[in-house]
Amino acid sequence: MGIIRKAAAGVTVGTAAALGYLHLATSIITPIPLSDALYSSSSYKKYNPHQNAATNDICVKTIPLSRIRPELLQKEGDLALELCRGVWHGWGYAIQRQYLHRKWYGPETSSQLWTRDQLAASTYDVGTVVTDHFEVVDRTPSEILVRAGDSPREQGGRPADGLFAIGAVVDHDAQVARLTLKSCLFPSHCKVESDKGPMPMPVEILHQWYSRILLVSAASRLTR
Incomplete structure (x- = not known):
């Protein structure tokens, strides 16, 4: 029992240290300011035609x-x-990538990006599909916009829909690079009479920690 207690204590300390690092290495802005270009983009208008309330935030990391x-x-x-490339290729996305591969990889989806080598080399042109769950729908030199929430094979409205914007x-x-991961998640299949986004607060907080993990993981690919 002493060994178990010591192991549990070690895991607790390690987890606290990891969370502390993520908290110091990144910041969260929520909600996304209404002045953000995302809201006036053609993609936002297309995929949220009912203007439903969204769960939204920006994860930010700054590197010299x-x-x-x-x-x-x-x-x-x-x-x-x-x-x-780092978001999808990095260790932060590994568990979700493996889960989606087991669930959805097959003849209908084999042309999508699945392996780490594919994810590390893609140019992420509009129409690129990542693990049957994310599709590049727009891009500028400073930001790549990805639709999320369900399989890209479902092009219509969805109970779970949203946009991720990966920017640098x-x-x-x-003398810094500002890295951002914007998340804007909403239902798009019908008008929802609510002024709150689809994620309850505990899930929203977990989502924000996941955003921190993805951004820190991806940022490691950019540094010397």
């Missing part, structure tokens, strides 16, 4: 430019693309 791999700063768009902007004045 001196730590960024120099080749990612040579051409506009390379930093955001590499961050997108270089601030030369401050």
Whole structure:
């Protein structure tokens, strides 16, 4: 029993340390400001036609430019693309990727991105599908917009729908790169008469921690 207690204590301390690191390494902005370009985008209007309330937030991480791999700063768009690769290729997404592979991989979905090598090399053009759950629907040099919530094979309205925006902007004045993962989740299949998003608070908090994990995992791909 003493060994079990010591092991449990070690796990508790390790978990607390990991959560502490994630908290210090990232910040959460919630809700997404109404001035954000996401709300005026054609994708938001298309996929949330009923203007239903959303569970939404932005996870932010800032990295000094001196730590960024120099080749990612040579051409506009390379930093955001590499961050997108890191989100799906990194350890943060590993468990969900493996779960979706077991559940949905087959002849109908074999042309999608499933392996870590595929996820690390894709250019994430519009129409790219990740593990039968995410589809790139728009992109700019600084942000790649992904539809989420259900299989891209279901193109209509969904009880669970949403957009993820994976972004990277270089601030030369401050000499930092600002990395963001925006989440905007909503039902799209019908009008919902509620001013609250679909996630209850405990689930929303867990979602925010998952966003932190994905962003920290992805950011490690950008640094020297």
